[in-house]
Amino acid sequence: xxxxxxxxxxxxxxxxxxxxxxxxxxxxxxxxxxxxxxxxxxxxxxxxxxxxxxxxxxxxxxxxxxxxxxxxxxxxxxxxxxxxxxxxxxxxxxxxxxxxxxxxxxxxxxxxxxxxxxxxxxxxxxxxxxxxxxxxxxxxxxxxxxxxxxxxxxxxxxxxxxxxxxxxxxxxxxxxxxxxxxxxxxxxxxxxxxxxxxx
Numbered sequence: 001x002x003x004x005x006x007x008x009x010x011x012x013x014x015x016x017x018x019x020x021x022x023x024x025x026x027x028x029x030x031x032x033x034x035x036x037x038x039x040x041x042x043x044x045x046x047x048x049x050x051x052x053x054x055x056x057x058x059x060x061x062x063x064x065x066x067x068x069x070x071x072x073x074x075x076x077x078x079x080x081x082x083x084x085x086x087x088x089x090x091x092x093x094x095x096x097x098x099x100x101x102x103x104x105x106x107x108x109x110x111x112x113x114x115x116x117x118x119x120x121x122x123x124x125x126x127x128x129x130x131x132x133x134x135x136x137x138x139x140x141x142x143x144x145x146x147x148x149x150x151x152x153x154x155x156x157x158x159x160x161x162x163x164x165x166x167x168x169x170x171x172x173x174x175x176x177x178x179x180x181x182x183x184x185x186x187x188x189x190x191x192x193x194x195x196x197x198x199x
């Protein structure tokens with residue numbers, strides 16, 4: 001009976017040890033699974049963060065590019081406004097320039113020098129016209145130099161055609177109204193007389 005008890009006790013201890021080993025193995029397995037799951041979760045989180053980071057970078061680059069484009073467009077718009085802001089005002093002043101020029105041309109050469117008062121008046125009108133042209137140039141406004149050039153519908157308006165076989169057809173031989181440019185744009189087209197009948 002004592003021997004049976006000893007065997008039973010030994011068997012119980014062996015079973016307890018096996019059970020403890022199984023428990024330890026289960027705990028180790030659970031820990032390994034938990035570690036693997038934690039690693040997998042961490043990897044998923046890192047991948048998600050990397051993807052989010054990449055998306056934010058792309059959004060930032062797009063927003064930065066948009067901001068740069070807007071900045072460039074605004075700078076171009078400001079430059080354009082600065083260059084052409086005086087256009088309507090300058091257009092109104094062209095009639096003043098025309099009238100000053102007409103005043104100078106209205107006095108025949110042979111009459112000049114006969115009257116000191118008239119000469120003084122002419123000198124004053126010339127100085128005024130020169131000053132106006134100087135102000136025009138400072139603001140990018142220039143007269144078109146078109147005499148003896150070929151008619152261009154973008155810059156000239158034909159008022160009359162004259163038969164002249166000695167010059168190529170469309171050659172400008174007279175300017176009835178001066179044309180003006182403001183920077184690289186037309187401010188007012190020139191009214192011209194051109195030839196026809198030439199080659």
